[in-house]
Amino acid sequence: MALHHLPTGTYETRAALAVRGGSFRDKRQFAASAVLVQHPDGDLLIDAGFGADVAAHIKMLPAFVRAPYQVGRTVQEQLDAAGYSRDRLSGVLLTHSHWDHASGLDSLRGTPLWINADEQRYAAKDPDGKVFRLVSRGYDIREYAFADGPYLDFPSSYDVHGDGSVVIVQAAGHTEGSVIVFVTLPAGPRYAFIGDLTWQIDGIRRRAERPWLMSRLADSDPGQVRRDLDRMIALDGLMRIVPAHDLGSYDGIPLLVPEGAGRSR
Template identity: 25%
Template structure:
């Protein structure tokens, strides 16, 4: 029987990109010129299964994160552990990290949560190991991944903290479902659907950077994939339809970690000392 267990969801901002190129936001499908502001957010799920993170953010001390965050002119950066502590979550208390995918801005701080099990799609991890072993002619595929994050997954394996997911999983935890996003933005992403007292919310990972990727930049319902995709555009579009199905067509139930509009949808506060935001999606 499907679980009716409910959870609280909090979103914690740790960096901000004021001007991400529309050539990447819409991957050439709409407005090659201009920019879009984007967020860098960690999701926190609280409930009977403990404290679970949806992704864990980046550390600019690492090679790829430093290079990419500087190139994209990120501002207001604070280390994810620092902002999580301000929101009331200690890194040592995190029991699990649900990775939507292994790109640098989602999986770069795994080592900061020593007691957390890491949940990642098997095909995602194996896909990046294969990709990173390919010769330099294929380096374009590698720009979004830091080998240090792959190493942290292997380290977690040695500590019995790595859980490989083989596709979609109903009730990975009671009330938390995984829907696989195969061979699209990444080799095998995870959509994470969480039951709350206010209904179900779905974390999209980077299948979409902003709502208009799903709804269409012209608000005509024609979905427009974003950049940094390594798989099939067709699969990205199929996953966008999966997101709409999971949300029953309600975009307010879709949690896109780079979409600045998230702060308008939920009760939120701004921390005065660093001008970063915290949103309470469901309490």
């Protein structure tokens, strides 16, 4: 098994809008990234980052949520540059369906899309699912359910390979089908890819929720976000917790490079 960080760009926001108690003077570069989880039984991409048509996707958003952004290489471009065969990919697993996690689906067609029924229903009707509905057209949907019982303090889970290495739990507060993906490497740290449970690691380390107004605008169930945030705070120190948009939380996860080349971080 192995993990790789595939950064596709960033967009800018103020810390005061990201985490309760943040400063308006503190600008944060929000990551738009994917993570490749390599496993002998099939690889998975967690999220898809920015796509080739990200500029058009951003124009589909309400004007008040658009932000300055920087674009890097798409996931597909990085896979191609590394000589990675997409035949090895079992699917793209979204932590949730918001645009900055789904945009890169525009260039990954032919790979199955893994999504649970609650998130499919949410994405089909919610205004924030507009980009997802565009870029997911034509995808083979792999619907999974949480039938493997409790995991850590979460009441239900899905063990992807049946060996405990990749386990998905439902954390349905930010969106109705949001998930957290736990990855355990055979000889290394454990990781928790928590999507948008909190936008920045401050939410874990300072036990700080989103600002009240942002929570009301962004979260389907703020109370559930609070309960799941408490669960993850209790696990801090036992594993690497990676909020999807905290760029620094990806430090130490190697980039994807051609086989035989030196690894970059």
